[in-house]
Amino acid sequence: MAAPKRTILAIDDSLTIRELVNFVLSNAGFNVVLAEDGLEGLDALGRCAPDVIITDVNMPRLDGLSFIERARTETQAKATPILVLTTESGAEQKARAKAAGATGWIVKPFNPAQLIEAVRRVAP
């Protein structure tokens, strides 16, 4: 029997990035759930139990780092791997993400194959 598909929650306010992440990961065999910002991401966590979360940093309403902090403290996703996918590469933000419980940091523009590999590496 084939293994069940892993579910990935991808959060990004850019439609282009959401479409691209969806395209890349869907074709790699993952179920992909999309959200436009951190608040939508938290809402999605209440509806699905993703195996991996991918989040942007700079987003309206609730940014990615605040999303990670709230996801770890307020939801069931306390141990779900979270990859940050962002144009940012500042040490301070990385440190905050790491302290909040992020699993990895990928800088845009990203290599699609690298993203698939990162997701596969952290997926339980």
Added chain:
Amino acid sequence: MQRNLKSELTFNFANASVAMIDASPICIEVLTGILSGCGFRRMYRCSDLRIGSDTIKTHSLDLILIDPYAFGEEAYKFVRWLRSDQRALNSGASIIIVTAYTRVHLISAARQCGADYVIAKPFSTAGLLERILWVAESERRHGELLAPPELVSSSGSGMEMW
């Protein structure tokens, strides 16, 4: 055209060069965002055919995206000129015509001038990526845009895992 990418397929456009020739700054901006997301790093933004011509003469390109609308017949002449001299630097580059005008005679002109593919606006990110992969894998291009798998590494400079 729908492609089913195999899960093990890897593609890396980091070493590919693309010129975007479009009179619309907004369209150039959108294309830049999409191509950046696909992994392209070397992108040349050309707001008219003169800049496009200069870019083609001075840079080695793998892919040229051109919207002919603002340039009329000159755009098709431009592609024919590019294709005409087989010894020219970029005569074999993949060319995708991006157009919002899909009337039969315009599509026919686009195909007859030597372009590899025509894609209609508005297009999705996935749609554009599919076409780029299609021309990259076509026999004419021999997959030159697809970097070998050894160039795709989890230890790339843009990723940290904790």
